Amino acid sequence: MSQLPEHDDGEPSPSIYNSTFWLAFTANLLLVTANAMTFRFAEFVTFLGGTEELTGQVISIGLVGSLVWRLFLGQAMDRFGVRRIWVLSSVAYVIGSAMIMCSHSVGWQLFSGRVLFAIGMASMFSAALSHVQSLAPPNRRTEIIGSYGTAGFLGMITGAQLGDLIFQNMPEGSNLYYVLFGLTTLLGAGHGVLAIVMTQGMQHERPDVTPAVHHLFLRYWPPLVLLVSVMMGLVFAVTTIFLTRYATHLGLEGIRTFFSAYAITAFLLRLVTRQWSRTAGRHRLIVYGLASHSLGQGALLFVTQEWQFIPAALCFGFGHALLFPSVVSLGAGAFPEQYRGTGTTLCLAAIDLGTMITAPAIGWTIDHYGFRAMLATVCIVVGVSTVYYAVATRGIVDEDTATPVRRNKPRSNSTIIASTRAAKTPPTTPATIRPATAKAS
Numbered sequence: 001m002s003q004l005p006e007h008d009d010g011e012p013s014p015s016i017y018n019s020t021f022w023l024a025f026t027a028n029l030l031l032v033t034a035n036a037m038t039f040r041f042a043e044f045v046t047f048l049g050g051t052e053e054l055t056g057q058v059i060s061i062g063l064v065g066s067l068v069w070r071l072f073l074g075q076a077m078d079r080f081g082v083r084r085i086w087v088l089s090s091v092a093y094v095i096g097s098a099m100i101m102c103s104h105s106v107g108w109q110l111f112s113g114r115v116l117f118a119i120g121m122a123s124m125f126s127a128a129l130s131h132v133q134s135l136a137p138p139n140r141r142t143e144i145i146g147s148y149g150t151a152g153f154l155g156m157i158t159g160a161q162l163g164d165l166i167f168q169n170m171p172e173g174s175n176l177y178y179v180l181f182g183l184t185t186l187l188g189a190g191h192g193v194l195a196i197v198m199t200q201g202m203q204h205e206r207p208d209v210t211p212a213v214h215h216l217f218l219r220y221w222p223p224l225v226l227l228v229s230v231m232m233g234l235v236f237a238v239t240t241i242f243l244t245r246y247a248t249h250l251g252l253e254g255i256r257t258f259f260s261a262y263a264i265t266a267f268l269l270r271l272v273t274r275q276w277s278r279t280a281g282r283h284r285l286i287v288y289g290l291a292s293h294s295l296g297q298g299a300l301l302f303v304t305q306e307w308q309f310i311p312a313a314l315c316f317g318f319g320h321a322l323l324f325p326s327v328v329s330l331g332a333g334a335f336p337e338q339y340r341g342t343g344t345t346l347c348l349a350a351i352d353l354g355t356m357i358t359a360p361a362i363g364w365t366i367d368h369y370g371f372r373a374m375l376a377t378v379c380i381v382v383g384v385s386t387v388y389y390a391v392a393t394r395g396i397v398d399e400d401t402a403t404p405v406r407r408n409k410p411r412s413n414s415t416i417i418a419s420t421r422a423a424k425t426p427p428t429t430p431a432t433i434r435p436a437t438a439k440a441s
Contacts, residue, residue: 016136016144020198024132027194028151029284031124034097034187036159036259038117039179041100042245044177050106050212052245058106058114059241063356066122068382070349073123074216074342076412081200090192093120094185101181105173108128122348129328130344131199136413142282146270146325153267153317160259167254177422193382207352216342224392225331227352228286232323233384235293237362238300238318238378241355246371250303258309265317273321282326283393289317289326290386292319302374327351344425 028085045055073214077085096116129145136144163180170176241264247255276285303309330348335343365374 010048016140017147020136021132021144021148023194024128025148025151025332027191028128028148029155029196031121031128032152032155032156033159033162034184034191035121036156037184038162039160039240039259040163040180040254042241044100045110046181046245047172047177048103048106048110051244051362051363052366053069054106055241055245056237056359056361058111059359060236061353062114062118064422065357066118066352067090067349069119070122070126070345070352073126074339077345078339078342079308082116082131083195084128085123086131086195087192089120089123089127090188090195091120092116093124093188094192096120097181097185097188099291101178101185115320118277118352120188122352124188124195126345126348127195129332129348133332133344136399142325142329142393143264145328146273147201149324150267150270151236153263153270156266157260160254160256160263164254164256165323176294177427194382216339217346220334220336220339220343222334223250223328223348224389225327227385228290228323228327228389229347229350230354230357231290231293231382232327233356234350234358235297235319235377235382236351237355237359238375241359242362242366242371243300245366246303247306247309248372250373252306254306255309257306258313259311261310262317265314266321267317269318269321270325270400276322279392281284282330283389283396284325285322287331287393288324289319289391290322290382290389292316292322294379294383294386297375297382299347300375301379306420383419 003310042052042055047056050058073085085291093116096113097111099113100117103113110374125396129148131142132148133141147321162183166176166180170179239258244255247253272283296312296319299312300309303312328344331350332343352369359386362378364373365377
């Protein structure tokens with residue numbers, strides 16, 4: 001891990017937004033642009049003769065491969081370092097994308113390509129997030145994760161626009177998908193090149209002991225974060241897999257209006273709310289985010305024209321802006337520094353788990369009862385989960401809110417030394433979820 005900058009707990013300092021951060025920002029922009037272009041994957045499966053349920057099965061098998069790999073990914077990053085894993089995952093992504101591009105039927109090549117694609121994508125995101133978190137002190141990790149994630153919203157806009165432009169300007173056929181997945185492959189390769197550049201000369205300190213992932217999970221993982229992660233995966237299954245089919249079902253041109261409004265909303269809100277975790281607290285932000293996702297599912301029920309995607313997109317954008325940094329910060333931050341790679345990996349794996357579990361069920365519901373029945377069901381499920389989380393976390397003190405936001409007041413040497421010692425001491429319980437009577441650090 002890189003050395004953390006020493007700076008105040010006050011206003012955002014340029015010291016955490018250095019050249020390494022901006023390289024990571026650009027790499028994330030490329031990767032999310034590529035991923036957003038694959039939101040048309042369901043159209044590709046249909047072109048090859050598949051159904052909605054079969055699409056869900058392909059996605060799920062890819063995610064199963066990704067989740068199995070994640071059991072070893074965190075330990076691999078802790079043991080061998082972020083750089084090696086980042087480069088290897090970029091290679092897996094490029095090979096998987098190329099295999100998808102060259103598929104001519106819903107067979108072993110498409111399934112295998114999707115598995116490699118999912119493994120590569122998951123590992124690239126995990127490595128990048130683990131690296132970015134090391135650029136900031138503990139009480140500013142939520143902020144830097146949020147700032148880093150704004151690149152994803154720009155990528156979402158770019159990828160959705162490119163995907164729709166390709167579909168509107170090319171006739172239906174194999175060449176269309178060669179171009180679509182060819183660009184996806186090239187963008188992923190560009191991300192890998194930037195990963196090599198930004199991690200050049202990085203020193204990795206291998207931990208003396210690397211416990212099994214299930215031991216770390218049981219000791220440090222905050223259980224309520226798992227529920228939120230699964231709900232996020234459910235919502236992503238709707239928006240990133242089946243929304244394009246919903247638009248086609250309604251006779252609409254595409255999904256770029258939705259994702260452009262979604263991403264712009266999330267981008268602007270991420271800038272405005274990047275310090276809300278230290279004022280409102282991450283648990284409250286999660287409640288707001290889940291409620292917004294539930295409302296977004298309900299808003300999709302009333303879409304009949306393309307512009308009517310905008311109200312739903314505003315809800316999803318608001319929810320995403322609040323949820324992702326809060327969940328990753330709560331989940332990964334519960335792990336000691338030397339096992340942060342495992343913590344980050346488990347956070348992202350839990351989101352994929354939600355998508356893997358729900359994608360086939362969503363496809364089955366669409367095939368048997370239609371899109372609106374599916375949207376109504378998801379709206380209710382996410383809404384009930386929101387209420388449960390709000391009740392379960394009532395009275396819990398978030399350590400982010402326990403850290404006062406100081407302005408222009410330097411810390412004493414004794415404070416710096418004490419905080420450094422505390423950061424090196426592994427907590428016996430998740431540091432991010434404490435009862436109201438606990439003393440905040």
